[in-house]
Amino acid sequence: MAIHITHLLKRYSKNVVLDHLDLSIKQGSIFGLLGPNGAGKTTLVSILNFLIPKEAGKITILGHDWDKNPKEIKSLCSLVPQSYAFYPTLSAYENLEFFGALHGLKDKDLTRQIHYALEMTALEKYRHKRAESFSGGLKRRLNIAIGLLNNPKILYLDEPTVGIDPQSRHYILNVIKKINQSEGTTIIYTSHYMDEIEYLCDDIAILDHGKIMFHQSKEELMKNDHIATLHLSDDSKKEINLHENYDTLVETFCEIKEKSLHVKELELPKNSLEDLFLSLTKKELRD
Amino acid sequence: MLYHTLKKEFLLILRNQHALIVLFVMPTLFIIIMSLALQNTYANKYDVKLNIGVQSESNASAFGAFMDKLNQNQFFSFRLIENETVIEEALSNKTYDFILSMTPNFMENIVKNEEASIKIISRSDVAYQQVAFLKQFLSLKMAEMVIENFSTVLNLKSATQASFEEKITHTYVLKDNHPTQITSVQHSVPSWLIFSMFFILIPISNTFINEKNFGTIDKLRSMNIPLSGVIIGKFIPYFVMNQLQVFCMLLVGMYILPLLGGDALVIQGSLFLLMLISAVVSIAAISFALSIATISNSSEMATILGGTSNIMLSALGGIMVPKIVMPKLMQEISELSPMSWALDSFLEVIVNAGTFGDIKYALAKLLAFALCFFSLAYLTLKYRRD
Numbered sequence: 194m195a196i197h198i199t200h201l202l203k204r205y206s207k208n209v210v211l212d213h214l215d216l217s218i219k220q221g222s223i224f225g226l227l228g229p230n231g232a233g234k235t236t237l238v239s240i241l242n243f244l245i246p247k248e249a250g251k252i253t254i255l256g257h258d259w260d261k262n263p264k265e266i267k268s269l270c271s272l273v274p275q276s277y278a279f280y281p282t283l284s285a286y287e288n289l290e291f292f293g294a295l296h297g298l299k300d301k302d303l304t305r306q307i308h309y310a311l312e313m314t315a316l317e318k319y320r321h322k323r324a325e326s327f328s329g330g331l332k333r334r335l336n337i338a339i340g341l342l343n344n345p346k347i348l349y350l351d352e353p354t355v356g357i358d359p360q361s362r363h364y365i366l367n368v369i370k371k372i373n374q375s376e377g378t379t380i381i382y383t384s385h386y387m388d389e390i391e392y393l394c395d396d397i398a399i400l401d402h403g404k405i406m407f408h409q410s411k412e413e414l415m416k417n418d419h420i421a422t423l424h425l426s427d428d429s430k431k432e433i434n435l436h437e438n439y440d441t442l443v444e445t446f447c448e449i450k451e452k453s454l455h456v457k458e459l460e461l462p463k464n465s466l467e468d469l470f471l472s473l474t475k476k477e478l479r480d
Numbered sequence: 481m482l483y484h485t486l487k488k489e490f491l492l493i494l495r496n497q498h499a500l501i502v503l504f505v506m507p508t509l510f511i512i513i514m515s516l517a518l519q520n521t522y523a524n525k526y527d528v529k530l531n532i533g534v535q536s537e538s539n540a541s542a543f544g545a546f547m548d549k550l551n552q553n554q555f556f557s558f559r560l561i562e563n564e565t566v567i568e569e570a571l572s573n574k575t576y577d578f579i580l581s582m583t584p585n586f587m588e589n590i591v592k593n594e595e596a597s598i599k600i601i602s603r604s605d606v607a608y609q610q611v612a613f614l615k616q617f618l619s620l621k622m623a624e625m626v627i628e629n630f631s632t633v634l635n636l637k638s639a640t641q642a643s644f645e646e647k648i649t650h651t652y653v654l655k656d657n658h659p660t661q662i663t664s665v666q667h668s669v670p671s672w673l674i675f676s677m678f679f680i681l682i683p684i685s686n687t688f689i690n691e692k693n694f695g696t697i698d699k700l701r702s703m704n705i706p707l708s709g710v711i712i713g714k715f716i717p718y719f720v721m722n723q724l725q726v727f728c729m730l731l732v733g734m735y736i737l738p739l740l741g742g743d744a745l746v747i748q749g750s751l752f753l754l755m756l757i758s759a760v761v762s763i764a765a766i767s768f769a770l771s772i773a774t775i776s777n778s779s780e781m782a783t784i785l786g787g788t789s790n791i792m793l794s795a796l797g798g799i800m801v802p803k804i805v806m807p808k809l810m811q812e813i814s815e816l817s818p819m820s821w822a823l824d825s826f827l828e829v830i831v832n833a834g835t836f837g838d839i840k841y842a843l844a845k846l847l848a849f850a851l852c853f854f855s856l857a858y859l860t861l862k863y864r865r866d
Binding site: 243277339 | 705
């Protein structure tokens with residue numbers, strides 16, 4: 194496991210933000226964390242990155258105890274915050290040089306890692322331009338490039354596609370896939386965009402009110418996208434496979450009729466992650 | 481790591497034009513303007529005399545001699561004016577700073593010790609010190625006239641004011657009793673230098689707040705960098721910038737001001753002590769700036785909070801108004817300002833050639849001030865989550 198969390202508790206005064214949360218994330222996976230505003234996503238990522246303390250619970254990251262080995266964990270992970278974590282008046286290269294040096298990289302190692310990060314994010318031709326002159330997409334790519342400097346085993350990406358055009362978004366999603374595939378990096382990806390999570394992630398969790406409401410692999414999630422549920426008059430349920438042929442479906446309905454039952458309600462499959470998300474987190478607005 | 485941290489911080493400062501203007505252009509202009517404006521404060525030269533109109537009905541020839549006597553000075557220019565002159569008009573159009581109205585036969589009566597008086601009328605914007613000085617000057621001249629008259633009657637050789645003045649000399653001396661010359665530059669340079677050193681808070685708070693707003697500080701905290709490393713990485717470049725300010729402002733005082741007609745800055749004391757003071761003042765200024773930067777949520781808040789406190793500390797600390805012109809209570813309050821401790825130390829070395837013993841308490845107070853605010857900055861950065 195890349196990350197194993199048990200009974201994680203975090204409160205801000207009386208407000209419980211993470212409520213004895215349990216979560217395991219597989220090594221080498223792209224893990225998508227969904228949740229409405231205030232669900233506790235940022236708090237969870239902040240605790241995992243040592244930005245805020247936890248109140249109770251146990252966290253193990255890449256086999257290291259969160260409480261005992263913060264140094265080891267920090268050297269193996271990298272955070273790409275939602276906001277731009279760089280200096281706008283410095284060039285892309287100067288920013289990478291500074292953050293690379295903070296990772297303890299020197300001379301040739303530093304130059305090699307800078308080139309790797311620039312290449313992965315296709316920023317080579319902008320390397321000497323000041324970050325303040327970049328478009329939103331380029332800024333997001335620089336943010337990611339900085340996150341790649343220490344070759345992390347776990348890369349946290351907090352809503353990395355906010356406020357950019359579809360082309361840049363598409364490019365960034367592919368960069369993330371490339372990082373995962375070529376380096377085996379575990380990606381922890383938080384976003385509000387369900388389509389991104391569906392496209393990118395192979396493991397998906399929905400967090401709300403400080404608890405994991407849903408956690409499944411994409412494979413399992415998609416497996417049920419053709420199963421409808423019939424709610425019958427005797428309060429029993431019957432599942433039907435919408436991919437079955439016409440005769441089989443007719444047979445099922447005849448069977449129901451023979452038992453003198455009728456269908457009270459037809460529940461169609463939750464055919465998108467968004468439906469699932471809304472059904473779990475309800476539709477009311479969150480502040 | 482330290483090299484790249486320093487490189488990054490220097491690049492940020494050098495690419496921040498507003499900060500460079502605040503750190504270098506503002507104090508240069510203040511030093512030049514204030515040194516030239518206060519040039520005569522400590523010097524024995526008076527370019528501008530106060531104009532005094534005299535109304536009198538005395539005998540013209542006797543009064544003419546008195547007027548000649550009055551005009552033998554560096555401070556006042558006396559002119560007889562018509563009795564019909566409208567006093568308010570002469571004062572309000574600034575032809576005269578004072579009008580003296582003398583009783584009839586003033587000269588004769590004063591010698592005879594009979595009723596004679598002078599009424600001084602001035603505009604409302606004339607400082608009372610000038611009125612007091614004029615009163616003293618006139619009473620001296622009147623006494624002189626009486627003595628001269630007695631001398632003539634008794635056939636004695638009379639003493640004149642000039643001969644009395646010759647008997648009184650004044651010399652500014654250093655601690656070691658060496659005579660010296662004081663100039664306004666020696667006050668202006670340290671004053672505005674201290675003021676600008678404390679304004680280091682503008683670039684510091686801008687960088688800090690940008691780091692907070694941009695999420696850079698979160699990125700840094702998620703890495704294996706101790707908090708002390710983050711703070712020291714900021715401290716050193718700004719310390720160097722402060723020292724560069726000191727160097728540049730001393731050069732302005734020594735070489736630029738004389739080119740503009742001002743006095744050249746002369747440092748009477750040890751250069752080593754000057755460097756020591758500038759280092760301690762810098763530590764205090766940066767610590768204060770760090771605390772303002774860490775508790776502020778926006779650049780606007782930092783500019784208002786920091787700018788206002790800097791101006792208050794400088795007004796209290798004798799930077800804007802010299803402490804010697806403050807009343808006693810204000811002078812006592814002024815002792816609470818770190819800028820006052822800094823100014824006293826600089827002046828002690830630059831003007832009085834003071835020793836370490838003369839400045840050690842002021843430096844200790846500055847270091848205590850620095851420790852308090854550095855701790856505040858450290859703890860705020862460690863425990864505050866926005």
